[in-house]
Amino acid sequence: MRGLIKWSSKWWPGTIPLAVLWALAAWIxxxxxxxxxxxxxxxxxxxxxxxxxxxxxxxxxxxxxxxxxxxxxxxxxxxxxxxxxxxxxxxxxxxxIPEAKPFVWAAERDVVRVTLSGSSPLPASKAKLLEAAHADLGGVEVVDQTGLARGAPPRFDEAALLLLQQIPKLKDGKITITDNKVSLAGMARDLGGREAIATALKSLPEGFSVASNEIKAPPYIFQAYKDPVALTLTLTGNVPDNNARAAIVAAAGRKFFNEKVVDNLKTSLGAPSGFASAVAPALGALSRLSTGTLAVTDREVKLSGDALYDSAPGQLRANLTKDLPQGFQLKADISVKPAAAPVDATVCQQLFTEVLGKGTIRFESGRSNLDPDSAGLLDHLVETALRCPTVNIEVAGHTDADGDNAANQALSEKRAQAVVDYLVKAGLPASRFTAAGFGSTQPVADNDTDEGKARNRRIEFVVKDQQP
The missing domain is CATH 3.30.300.130 (Fe-S cluster assembly (FSCA))
Structure with a gap:
């Protein structure tokens, strides 16, 4: 027993090195x-x-x-x-991270930069939108002021990326997502930009809707300039599409009998409702001016220039106000061209012949109602008659040979009288004019072709004699 106790007392000091080794191993x-x-x-x-x-x-x-x-x-x-x-x-x-209530993200464009603000739901979203902004906007400076927040609606990234694609279409403005509502305000960069953005918004992800779209478009402008020296009508500005362009150019060709139509129009979206219906009568009014300019800016029609006789400005204002579509406003600044010097009977006949040699007075088919496209030609005949104050004038109507002779005779008389009525309404004395109808009895071309018939359907001015 004593031996055992003696051995035990000698054992424990040996554990000290072990403990040191264990601690050293653990530390290492x-x-x-x-x-x-x-x-x-x-x-x-x-x-x-x-x-x-x-x-x-x-x-x-x-x-x-x-x-x-x-x-x-x-x-x-x-x-x-x-x-x-x-x-x-x-x-x-x-x-x-904090939750944003409401969850708002915005992209705003000013003259020099685009600023992203509000919240993004994830760092990856934040980076993706910044990268997309740089890609969509080319060299435009992009400033990212967005923070991170919870609370984004489902498909937030998809909606924000779609809206970023609209920023290049803005001259300035702001697009905002508030929860799942989208608001837009600003000015489109080009005509058609507003409509292009509105179309893109139809592709917003499910669950998103447009709360307000206050994107405005640049003015939609159509212009026409009548140059009496170059004898041109120059059309510039915008038309909705190629069909409208062709229709307007054709209408100008009918209304302007003495001018070459120069078509510098371009097609563009953004025309106000009723655009073509406003341009047609406005061109008709311009055709009655000696020189003038027409500008249709959105829903404002501005006509300026010189009319050919004293009563014309009032007629133009009244007729155009009546003919413009609802919502269009007229601004007319029309003066009267100084009267030209009187001429004698021989020169007067020559002037009438020259004017009618450049254009034909038109009527509604089979009727005696004057075609509005002939107003410009008729006003030039009024101007010519004013230069001939001392002569009597016969207004002679002629038809083609189609139909009954008696009906043609009556139609030719009524058409001649309609022209006389126009002259008298312009302020000329009724006593100076006589309406005469000759039906199909005096053709100037054969009646076997459409071209010949068209030449036979005519009005002539014949200087008869000096007034006593």
């Missing part, structure tokens, strides 16, 4: 272990949505600090680290 091995656990934990978080993540390891205990974008994200982060081999305990120090 702990840093590599912690580094390994930190590396494994970091790798485990690569598919978890976190921001500003930081991992610290104390032995086999891991502490994670990060900004999480959802409660699910927090739980996923902790679970991912708990699954790492060697981890004993996970201390969760993650925090949810």
């Amino acid at each position: 091995s702990t840093p590599p272990l912690e580094a390994e656990l930190a590396s494994r934990s970091t790798a485990a978080l690569k598919d978890v949505l976190l921001d500003k993540s930081r991992i610290t390891v104390d032995g086999r205990d891991v502490t994670i600090a990060a900004d999480a974008f959802s409660e699910e994200g927090r739980r996923s982060a902790v679970a991912a680290i708990e699954a790492v081999p060697g981890v004993r305990l996970v201390n969760d120090e993650t925090r949810l």
